[in-house]
Amino acid sequence: MGRYGRYATAGLAYLLGALFACTNDPYPSADAERKILYEAFSDPPRTLDPQVAYTTSASAVIGNICDTLLEYHYLERPFTLIPGLALEVPAAEYRTDGQVAYRFVLRPELLYQDDPSFRLGARGSITRRVVATDVAFALARIADPAVNSPVIETFAKIVGFREFTERLEARREGDPTFARLPVHEQYAAAGAIRGIRIGGTTEIEIVLVEPYPQILYWFAMPFTAPVPWEAVAYYDGQEGREHFADHPVGAGPFRLALYDKQARMVLERNDNWYGLRHPEWDAPGATYPRAGTAEDADAGRLDPAAVGRSLPFIERIEFRREKEAIPAFTKFLQGYYDASGIVRESFDRIVRDDHLSPEMTALGMRLDKSVTPAVYYLGFNMDDAIVGAPAGERGRKLRQAMSLAIDAREFTRLFINGRGIPAQSPLPPGIFGYDPAYANPYRVVDLARAAELLREAGYPKGIDPRTGKPLRLTFDTGDTSARALLTFQFHVRAWKLLGLDVEIAATNYNQFQDKVRKGAYQIFQWGWVADYPDPENFLFLLHGPMGRTRSGGPNTANFSDPRYDELFLAMKSRENDARRREIIDQMLALLERERPWIELFHPEDYVLSHGWLRNVKPIGLSLPTAKYWDLDVTRRAALRMAWNRPIRWPAYVLALATVALVLPGVVVYLRERRR
């Protein structure tokens, strides 16, 4: 056999070997029986800096690394806060000068994860205690303009917060030597934030300039998680070190073991976490809850084997990047991801009559649903002369009529596979003030009444008396995708039934933003996902001073009503009590009549998980829940093997067919050449 023949034989042997050994298992076989949770992610987090990260993908990672002072109860609904790193949820202390203080006491002996950066503080040290000044440091980072935290305005309610920002900026601009100091030294030299008072190593008091009970929710988000100054100073991107935004260091149940954001992120259990070091504390944030809703009991989330046990149950979380939804879902069906959303293309195969299909049930899968604290709506620009407040009663009746033409249930059925419940008001279920019995009289489809309202508004059968033609309105959007245009067409067709001529003005996002800034728009579609489960986080979207055109705020409808604003101010600073409920009812009644929005739907979160993944409860908010989950890895390994046996015979058939096709020709040709 010649040299080429040997190469060919070796190549063939390699290919045959590869074919016999082939497997679609994307993981090393050694990991098959380990408690590793596999999850897919599509967009890598922009940053893992806890004071900056504001996306769902970042929360899924950073929330597991940086424990917060407070947390949400995993099972109870409506959402309730429980202590995390803090010993208890602090009560507001109202002061005579109008200020409000919250005093947090940290658990003693909390430790950060092991990390080389701690050598900066003490030689040879790889961890240290979490102290109250670390919380103050995190808040100072939010105030630092160089950190570029998106929540800087929220925390400006802390006494002296803005002054600290100004002092820091002034010192940096005026003194280059100061600007070169490590940030913790800069913060110290600029002077503390007046409204943050430290008492010993475990006490921190936050003083607000005015009542703002929602501040406690922010202490359940990574923005306020304690951060060691050593990590920020050490991970500066110099001399081969990473940036802090790529190497967060925290005191959570997991630590970041590998961060290749383009492909893979790995979290390993943090052995320094208080839940593992001190199970005897029976801390609420480190113990599987003993109580939940009746639905939790039915769904097996109150399994005696889990209740009261120390968290976390799993040893590692692997996030693998899947840019495309269909391959990710296929890998879930093959058992290589433990949980998944449902891709639109496969929805009808997975869900039948709002339940898991028999085929999927037979595979041992489970479907969990929950309404997300979010609202999607159509909005009117209330500054507009035709649809807005300047049109007075005419404009109001026009808006009411248009609201009566939109069928939200049909909209969700057509465009999001019915994964949403029709919205009656801005408040979704699970939020204080939501009334399941409330039916907005303008959120039903009633074309006859709509026609009557249009007539009263001076647009009989939708005709504009000035032109004698159908009233022409514009639907402004910054989304030019075909799918988005289809959804907008749905509304346009509904309004056409009233005789209105609504034109879709689709521009690119920048042009749309420009129109919004200038107030040159009439109707739009928008959505809002809550930061925290409080009615204030929805109703502020219609607070007058938040008007988009006037102040760049989130009130894109530019709704401004003195009575609503007055009620909003009274509601936002109250605790959840009967009076607050009463105020909210008044606000909703006002919105019902004024119709700055046509509420569409509150989206539902569908989580599909394999039977081997336990204790899954969709939470809706961007919060880490993996510490409550458990895995039956033996069952997973067995099912993966059963579902993924390779089918090899087509390879043999293909090889034989190729030989059978080519060989006769070669033989005949060579024979002829020899002649």
Added chain:
Amino acid sequence: MIAYIVRRTLYGGVTVLGVLVFLFVLFFSVTTPDDIARRALGEKAPPEALAQWKVNHGYDKPALWNPGRPADTLLVEHFRRMLTFDFGRSDADDTPIADRLRRGVGPSLCLTVPLFVIGLALGIALALFVAFFRETYIDRAGVFVCVLAMSISMLLYIIGAQYLVGKLLRWFPISGFDASPDVLLRFLALPLLVGILSGEGSSVRFYRTVFVEEMSRDYVRTARAKGCSDGRIMWHHVLRNAAIPILTNVIIAIPFLFTGSILLESFFGIPGLGSVTVDAINGNDFATLRTMVYIGSLLFVAGQILTDISYVLVDPRVRLQ
């Protein structure tokens, strides 16, 4: 030849500068620094944070003209960064772009080098085989399969292979990437298969045309008359004399091995430079996108010059003037 190379390099430099100007104009005609900031910080970011982000990333400068400080504009900064290879940080996530290039080049090469080598070797071998049996049913069937293969969209190959090989036959993972040696091959198998299948149609057809033309030349008849074996004629004579058109096709592709394959990397989840480019486009990441386009244009110019030089090396009759 040196004068020729210098002249081609200068022309290439002008081309690259033109690409940079076009890139700047096109990018900022569809987006603005505000939009880039909003994408980076999220929809909920307040105006103050957006303004600060622009300051931190140098997007607070005028785009083209700054009366007081003419050198302090986005355009000047754009050229300064590119021409000094100081790529800066990603607009999307602040990662140093040089780090991203370093991390991405490995996975890209893991895919493109075997794809290039196997594709080239297989393409030449199949083309020699088909050309050898020219005017037989093997040749006709080969050409038909080639035309069929090159007529099918790459996307169809990808989706078809993921469905058939990954999902139904379960031979390889449907997507993903892991650089660990024990699992790397299984992740590369499917994208390699797709890359080779989708590229071979046009390659084999092109090389076959070249070989058939060479095989009709006098020296082949002479070699055969002298008793040379068919194998020797094909490998030693035809292949060598067909080198110039093959080189044209091949050398220009070599620099682009570093920039990866956009489609394959995106659909198979390979974190290479092609994937970085797609992410930059989707994420409005001007800093990364301009770097990738700049590197692409430099490699294109380098590929052109290398191709010209290779002509001289393989064919002594060629002179570069």
